[in-house]
Every structure is written in C-alpha cells, then in structure tokens.
Amino acid sequence: MSTFIDKATRLVVQGITGRDGSFHSKQMMEYGTQVVAGVTPGKGGQKFENTVPVFNTVAEAVSATRANTSVIYVPAAVASSAIFEAADAGVKLIVCITEGIPVLDMTRVLPFVHERRVRLVGPNCPGLISPGKSKVGIIPGNICKPGPIGLVSRSGTLTYEIVHQLSTHGLGQSTCVGIGGDPLIGTNFIDCLAAFQADAETEAIVMIGEIGGTDEQQAAEFAKREVKKPIVGFIAGQTAPPGRRMGHAGAIISGSSGTAAEKMAAFEKAGIAVMKRPADVVPLLKERM
Amino acid sequence: MNLHEYQARDILRRYGIPVPPGEVATTPADARALAEKFGGKVVVKAQVHAGGRGKAGGVKLAKSAGEAEAAAKAILGMTIKGLTVHKVLVAPAAEIASESYVGIIVDRATQRPVLIVSAAGGIDIEEVAAKTPEKIHRQPIDPRYGLLAHQALALGFALYKDVKQARAAADIMQKLYTAVYAVGASLAEINPLVTTADGSVQALDAKISVDDNELERRPDIAALRDVSSEAPEEVGAREAGLTFIKLDGFVGCCVNGAGLAMATMDLVKYYGGEPANFLDIGGSSNPQKVVAALRIITGDPNVKAILFNIFGGITRGDDVANGIVQATREFPLKVPMVIRLTGTNEREGIEILKRAGFSALSDMDEAVKQAVAAAKGKAA
Numbered sequence: 001m002s003t004f005i006d007k008a009t010r011l012v013v014q015g016i017t018g019r020d021g022s023f024h025s026k027q028m029m030e031y032g033t034q035v036v037a038g039v040t041p042g043k044g045g046q047k048f049e050n051t052v053p054v055f056n057t058v059a060e061a062v063s064a065t066r067a068n069t070s071v072i073y074v075p076a077a078v079a080s081s082a083i084f085e086a087a088d089a090g091v092k093l094i095v096c097i098t099e100g101i102p103v104l105d106m107t108r109v110l111p112f113v114h115e116r117r118v119r120l121v122g123p124n125c126p127g128l129i130s131p132g133k134s135k136v137g138i139i140p141g142n143i144c145k146p147g148p149i150g151l152v153s154r155s156g157t158l159t160y161e162i163v164h165q166l167s168t169h170g171l172g173q174s175t176c177v178g179i180g181g182d183p184l185i186g187t188n189f190i191d192c193l194a195a196f197q198a199d200a201e202t203e204a205i206v207m208i209g210e211i212g213g214t215d216e217q218q219a220a221e222f223a224k225r226e227v228k229k230p231i232v233g234f235i236a237g238q239t240a241p242p243g244r245r246m247g248h249a250g251a252i253i254s255g256s257s258g259t260a261a262e263k264m265a266a267f268e269k270a271g272i273a274v275m276k277r278p279a280d281v282v283p284l285l286k287e288r289m
Numbered sequence: 290m291n292l293h294e295y296q297a298r299d300i301l302r303r304y305g306i307p308v309p310p311g312e313v314a315t316t317p318a319d320a321r322a323l324a325e326k327f328g329g330k331v332v333v334k335a336q337v338h339a340g341g342r343g344k345a346g347g348v349k350l351a352k353s354a355g356e357a358e359a360a361a362k363a364i365l366g367m368t369i370k371g372l373t374v375h376k377v378l379v380a381p382a383a384e385i386a387s388e389s390y391v392g393i394i395v396d397r398a399t400q401r402p403v404l405i406v407s408a409a410g411g412i413d414i415e416e417v418a419a420k421t422p423e424k425i426h427r428q429p430i431d432p433r434y435g436l437l438a439h440q441a442l443a444l445g446f447a448l449y450k451d452v453k454q455a456r457a458a459a460d461i462m463q464k465l466y467t468a469v470y471a472v473g474a475s476l477a478e479i480n481p482l483v484t485t486a487d488g489s490v491q492a493l494d495a496k497i498s499v500d501d502n503e504l505e506r507r508p509d510i511a512a513l514r515d516v517s518s519e520a521p522e523e524v525g526a527r528e529a530g531l532t533f534i535k536l537d538g539f540v541g542c543c544v545n546g547a548g549l550a551m552a553t554m555d556l557v558k559y560y561g562g563e564p565a566n567f568l569d570i571g572g573s574s575n576p577q578k579v580v581a582a583l584r585i586i587t588g589d590p591n592v593k594a595i596l597f598n599i600f601g602g603i604t605r606g607d608d609v610a611n612g613i614v615q616a617t618r619e620f621p622l623k624v625p626m627v628i629r630l631t632g633t634n635e636r637e638g639i640e641i642l643k644r645a646g647f648s649a650l651s652d653m654d655e656a657v658k659q660a661v662a663a664a665k666g667k668a669a
Contacts, residue, residue, distance in 0.1 A: 020603075077506060102502040103395050104470055107432045110400050126602070140602050140633065155548020156572070157600045160632065161653060164600070181547060183397045210548055213397045236551035239536070239558045240567070247532045247547025247569040249502065250397070255415040260555075277556050279654050 002130035003150060003175035003195045003202070004093060004119065005069065009134045012037040012058060012067035012091065014074055014082045016048050020097075021073035024138050025052070028071075031141040033134045037061035058082075058089035069093040071127065071136050076100030079123060083109050087118045094186070095136050096122035103249070106184035113186060120186025124249065126156040126178035139163075139176060147172015149285065150196035152189055153208035154181050154215075154248070158236055161278050162208060169282040174201040181248025183212070189219035197227045204230045204289050206281060207272070209263055211237035212251045216263040220270035230288035233267045234275040235260040290499045293336040295378045296513050297495035301479070304468040306461050307491045311380030320361030323379040324354040333360040334378045338518055339370040340413075347374060350382060375517050383493065388481035389448045390414050391462060393469050396429065402469065404428040404436060404462060406444045410481040436466040449484070457490040458482065472510050473503025522585050529581035531570055538563025540664045541586035541595040541624075543579070545570050545604040553598045553657065560654075562661035565592045572603040579612020580619065587620065594664035595626040598653060599638075606630050606638025614645040625663040629656035 011028070015021035016038025025048065029035050037055060038048045044056035055061040058070060070086040072079060072094065079098035086094045094113065101123045113120045121128060127137010132146040143160055145167045153159040159178055166173060177192050179185055189207060196202045205227070209216035216235065223231055238260040240246050242253040253259050267274050273284045292300070295313045302308050310327065313336065314320040324331045335347030342348050347369050349360035361377050368374070388411035396403040409417045409424045418425050426447045428440050441462040445455035461482065469477050479492040504511040516524050526533030532547065536554075540562045544550035547569045554564035566586065570578050586595055599609050609630065630638050630649040639649045650656045 076502065100502045100505075102473055102500050103475055104402075104432075104473060104500065104503070107395060107401060111431070111433065138603060143632070153548070155546065157544075157546025157602060157604075158548030158552050160600050160602055161549055161552070164631070183395065184400050208548070210551060215397070218398070234552075236548050236555065238555040239564055240551060240554070241534070241536065244534050244567075245501075246534065246551055246567055249500075251547060251551070277559055277654065278552060 002133055003192070003199050004121070004177065005128050005130050005134045005136050005175070007133050009069050009136065010034050010036045010065065010067045011136060012039060012061045012065065012070045014039045014058065014070055014072045014086065016040060016052065016054060017043055018073055022048070024073065027141070028135050031135040033136060036065040036067050058085045058091070062089045062091060067091060069136060070095070072096040072098055074098060080105035080109050083120060084112060087113045087116050092118060094118060094120045095125070095127045096120065097125060097127055097137055099124040101182070103182070103184055106182070110184060110186065121177065122180040122185060124182045125180030125185070126159060128175060128177045130175045131173050137178065139178065143167055144176065145172035147174065148201065148203035149173045149206055150192070150199065150202035150204070151176040151206045151208070152192035152196070153178050154210050154250070155208055155236065158208060158278070162206065162234070162281050165278060165281050166206070171282060171285060174199060181210070181250050183250040188215050190222045193219060193223055193227050197229060202229065204232070204285055206285070207231060207233040209233065209235045210248065210251050211235070211240050211246065211253050211260050212258045214258065217266040220266040220272060223272060224270040230285070231272045232275060232281055232284045232288070233272045234278065234281070235263045290501055290504065290514055291338045292497045292499065292513055293338070293376070293515060293518070294334065294494060294496065295336055295376070297497040298492070300468055300472055300497060301465070301492050301495050304464045304471065306464050307489065308495070309380060309383055309491050309493060311378050313376050314361060314379050315365070315376050317358045317362040317365065320377055320379050321354045321358035324351060324357030327379065327381040329353045330382045331357050331379050332382050333357055333364060334380070335364050335367070335369060335374040336376040336378055337369050337372050337374050339372055342369060345369045372518060383483065384486040385493070386484045386486060388483055390417070390478070390480045391458070391465065391482050392476070392478035392480065393465055394476050399429050402430045402432060402466070404430060404444060404466070406447055406462070408448050414480065430466065436463050438463070448482070451488070454484060454488065454490050461490065461492065472497065473500050473507055474498060475500040522588060526568070526581070526585055530578060531568060531582055531585070533585055534567040535589070536564050536566050537591070538565045539591050539593040540660055541565045541589065541592040542598070543568050543570060543582050543586060543595065544598045545572065545600065549598065549600060553596070553653070556653065556657045557596070557661060560658050560661045562664055565589055570604070576608050576612035576615055579609055580616040583613070583616040584620065587622065592624060594624050594660050595622070596656060596660035597626070597628040597630070598656060599630045599632070601632030601634060604633065606632060606634040607641055610638035610641035613647065614641060617645070627656050627660040627663060629653055
C-alpha cells in the first residue's frame with residue numbers, strides 16, 4: 001500500500017504533446033508509471049512515442065482506457081479548464097503541475113472538484129511519487145528510494161533536497177507529495193497527514209512548509225489529535241521579509257500572520273520535531289523511529 | 290501587482306461605485322491648477338506603494354491653491370519606505386461624517402472570497418482586527434452565486450442604521466465584488482468608505498492588488514503597472530523571467546526553486562551570514578537566465594560573496610554551468626563565488642565549470658558555510 005498513487009494508477013496526461021508534457025511523460029513511462037492515454041485537442045488518433053493513444057478529450061480517454069488519474073501540464077491560461085474537464089470525466093485523482101493559475105479561477109475550480117469527490121493535488125506542484133511503484137509529475141525518480149517515510153511539501157526543489165538527504169542516509173519513502181506553492185490548493189497538509197496515518201507502509205512523516213497562510217498551524221493541531229506516527233517538520237522563509245511574495249504565490253507574510261516563527265511554534269506545541277535546517281531531517285527522524 | 294490609489298479609484302468608478310472627484314499631478318504647478326479647479330481647499334496625497342503615507346508626511350491638507358502647490362513640492366520626490374514619490378493625487382477636502390471599511394480578499398482557509406466590513410474605518414484594519422475583533426464583520430461568498438443581495442444588505446446595516454445608507458453601502462459591496470472578478474484582484478479595499486455631510490455614501494480611498502497570474506489575460510490592467518514606483522533591479526529581474534527580492538545582507542544568493550531559495554537564505558543566516566537577496570532562477574534550463582541573475586546580484590554593492598545553490602530537476606546542471614561561465618566572461622567577478630551543483634546533469638555541469646577554472650560542491654551546508662566565510666573575508 002502507498003498513498004494516493006500505486007501500481008494500479010492508470011494515468012492520462014493532459015498536454016502530452018506539449019514541451020513539458022512530452023518530456024515528463026517519457027520520464028514517467030521510464031519510471032514504470034502506467035501512462036495509458038494522452039489528451040491534446042486536435043491530435044486525437046495519434047500515438048505518443050508509438051505506444052500511448054492520444055485523444056481529443058479526457059472523457060474519451062477515460063472511456064477508452066479506464067484511466068483513473070490525470071496529470072496536467074497545459075499552460076496556465078487553460079489549466080483551470082483542464083481541471084474542470086478531468087473532474088467531469090470521472091478520474092478520481094487530478095495532479096496539476098501548471099504554475100500561474102489565477103487564484104480567482106481556483107475559487108471556482110475547488111467547489112467543483114470537491115462536489116465530485118475528486119482529489120486534486122496542486123496546482124503549481126511537482127506531483128507525487130511512490131518510489132518503485134508509480135510517479136505522477138516531475139519529481140526526479142533517481143533521488144527517491146522505497147521505504148517508510150511519508151513526505152508532504154509545499155515546495156519543489158526543497159523537497160528534492162530533503163528527499164536526497166533521506167535517500168543517501170538509507171531512509172526511503174513510501175510516498176512523497178508536493179501539494180504546491182499556491183494560496184488555494186486541492187490537497188493540504190491535513191489530507192496527507194490523515195493518509196499517511198492510515199497507510200501501513202508509512203512509519204514516520206516529514207512535513208515541509210513555508211511562510212504564508214495557516215495551513216501548517218491547522219495541520220499541527222490535527223497531528224496532535226489524530227496522528228500517532230512521529231513527524232518531523234521544516235518551515236522555509238525564516239529570513240523572508242513581510243509583505244513580499246517569495247516566488248510561490250502563497251509564500252507571503254500578510255501583516256504579522258503566516259511567519260515561520262509562528263508555524264515553528266505551532267509544530268513544537270503539537271510535538272512535531274522542528275528542523276532548523278534541511279540536514280537535520282535524518283538525525284531527528286532516527287531519534288524518533 | 291499593486292495599483293496606485295488613483296488607479297484603484299478609476300476602477301471603482303468604472304464599476305459604478307461613487308468616488309469623490311480627484312486627479313493626479315506630477316508637478317507642483319499641475320497640483321496648483323487642480324486645486325484651483327476644485328475650489329482651493331484640497332488634500333494632496335503621495336501615490337506610492339507603501340502603507341503609512343500619512344505618518345511619513347505624504348498626505349497634506351491645503352487651504353488654498355498656493356498651499357497645494359507647496360504641499361506637492363514637498364511630497365513629489367520624497368521617499369517613503371525606500372520608494373520615490375512621482376505622482377500626487379489632488380482631491381477636494383471632503384466634509385466627512387463617518388468612516389468605515391469595506392474589503393474583499395480571497396481567504397486561504399475557506400478557499401473563498403470573503404467580504405470584510407467594519408464601522409471602525411479609516412485606520413489600519415489589521416489593528417482593528419487584532420484589538421477589537423468584535424468590530425469586524427465577515428461574509429464568505431460562494432463564487433457560484435456571487436455576493437447575494439441579502440448578505441450585502443446585512444453588512445450594510447452593520448455599518449449604517451439608516452436604510453438608505455445601508456442600501457447604498459450594500460450596492461457598493463456588490464459592485465466591488467463584481468470589480469474583483471473583472472480585474473482579477475487578490476485584494477480590493479475601500480478604506481475609508483465615508484458618509485458626507487449630505488448623507489451620501491462614497492469610496493474616499495481605495496487599494497487594489499491584482500493577482501500577477503491575471504496580468505497575461507488582462508493587458509489593460511497590466512498596462513497600469515508603474516515601473517518607476519518599483520526597485521529597478523526587481524523590474525530587471527521580472528523582465529528576465531526571474532523572481533528577485535532585494536534584502537539588506539551581504540551574501541548574494543542564486544537558487545533554483547522558491548522553497549530551496551528561502552531555505553538557502555535561512556541557512557546563510559544559520560551560519561552567521563545575512564542574505565542579500567531572494568532569487569529564484571525558476572525551473573527552466575536557460576543559461577541566459579543565469580547571466581541575468583548574476584548581473585543583478587553583482588550590481589548590489591553590499592554583496593561580498595555569491596552563492597549558487599542548484600538542485601537540478603527540470604533545471605539542468607550543464608545549463609547553469611554554461612550560464613555562469615558566460616556571465617563571468619561578460620563581466621568579471623569582483624567577489625568570491627561558491628557553487629553548489631547537484632541533480633540533473635551534475636557531472637556535465639561540474640566538467641564545464643572545471644574547464645573555466647571554477648569548482649563545485651555537492652553539499653548545501655558546506656557551500657553555505659564557505660560562502661558566508663568568504664563574504665566575511667575568511668577561509669572556511
């Protein structure tokens with residue numbers, strides 16, 4: 001068992017013929033992900049890499065291939081439409097890699113996917129990987145190893161840094177989930193903590209948060225009540241100035257709210273071990289496992 | 290992207306919200322002419338993207354056209370929180386009976402737009418929320434139905450007892466909600482919403498922030514960007530497709546990915562340094578971006594050492610290395626540089642650097658330690 005994706009994941013790639021979509025589709029196929037279909041309007045009937053059928057719509061792709069998961073690499077201007085389409089087509093999990101979707105678009109997308117009981121991961125995220133089983137998104141497969149650590153993060157490359165620390169010290173991962181750096185996202189820390197708590201393969205959890213919002217604080221409260229497995233947490237942006245958007249649309253300290261100090265205090269209060277720097281992840285986990 | 294007050298007032302007018310008169314001047318003489326047009330007694334307000342304009346002396350009351358000219362002369366060219374004032378808003382001084390606050394933000398926790406109103410307007414709403422939360426009224430909005438009439442009217446009554454004024458306020462709230470979705474605002478505030486001596490309800494001052502992700506599809510709004518009101522190096526970075534934020538420290542940072550960039554700044558501080566900037570070269574593989582990044586970092590005289598921290602995923606190590614080599618040919622470095630390069634095409638990247646006489650580390654902590662030491666003029 002792993003979280004959200006595994007060997008049964010049957011993936012349709014929206015934007016499979018685009019620059020990013022084609023590159024990462026090949027990477028996912030090489031990793032062993034079952035890429036069963038692609039969608040690019042106007043290119044229905046073609047084959048991607050001579051093997052994967054391309055359809056004009058997600059609905060056609062799902063009915064022809066029984067795809068149960070979608071990953072989105074289309075440009076920001078059409079990405080919210082792509083999420084609506086995937087949710088309507090009946091996939092159970094949508095992973096939106098695209099960065100730059102307007103927040104107001106997401107205020108309309110989120111009720112739509114929630115009502116259909118579809119899980120959305122992202123947008124503006126690196127996706128997920130269950131090492132050795134399946135990869136949906138752009139997390140480099142070669143830095144991950146199968147193992148007992150569940151990892152959830154708002155970041156991309158910082159996730160790679162921490163995964164790299166884990167793998168090189170013999171701590172493999174059950175599933176790594178990049179939930180995305182936007183202010184409005186489909187899957188949050190609490191969703192992942194609950195899934196890791198329920199997953200038999202996961203023995204300990206790493207949470208990588210950053211400045212902005214209150215998602216980490218709420219997750220800390222949830223962890224204290226509901227999560228029995230050890231958790232180690234990190235918050236990026238301790239030196240970030242207030243009022244400035246630090247790259248990620250969601251990484252902004254508004255007034256005095258959403259600071260790293262506030263989030264680290266919430267972690268400590270909930271019994272989550274706080275990393276001062278990424279290299280602390282391994283010793284803190286080993287102490288607790 | 291933040292809009293100036295006068296731009297925000299124009300948008301509110303466009304969506305039918307009553308806004309008292311007021312026009313922009315860029316010279317003291319223009320300010321004088323506007324004051325004459327408005328009957329002499331005016332307010333002259335700095336148009337700058339910074340809070341606390343009043344406290345900084347950027348808002349002045351003038352009793353005559355001559356005083357308005359003097360006020361504009363004092364305000365134009367002054368700096369408020371590091372930003373130079375290039376424009377002033379000249380508006381007739383209004384007789385104000387009451388001041389309220391009306392704002393719409395997208396609330397991250399409920400994932401919905403939320404209308405926030407308070408009868409305690411005119412001042413910092415965060416302060417009101419912190420000290421007297423009972424004076425703040427909130428209405429989450431379902432974007433499928435918009436702000437419903439009864440919801441708006443209930444908040445109208447939270448501001449005014451008089452039914453006419455409550456209805457006028459509710460009408461303004463609904464129009465503000467329409468404006469938010471029409472211009473792609475992440476925040477729209479009327480502060481203060483005033484009642485005048487004759488009882489009418491008007492938006493005296495407005496603040497609108499537009500979601501940067503909206504600008505591509507809204508060229509008319511993107512055209513409102515005032516480059517003169519932003520730090521020049523940040524404008525250059527944006528044009529090069531980089532995210533750059535200047536800080537006060539002395540270790541220049543160049544990183545791929547926002548989270549890793551923040552974590553790198555934090556680690557610089559952890560090892561006793563101070564970061565000079567946040568800089569994310571993004572996920573793409575483009576040596577030109579690296580050249581642009583190095584140009585911006587080396588333009589800061591406070592930078593005593595440069596730190597590259599690259600964990601290649603989509604970003605390729607060889608592209609970054611090529612960018613570094615190209616940049617240092619174009620403008621030789623005057624400060625030490627420490628490079629950490631790992632991930633995709635790391636071997637190719639290190640080889641390119643070696644041939645150009647640079648070396649690269651694979652460990653983030655080690656690289657940061659060396660960069661901080663180099664910036665302090667010591668060996669690590």
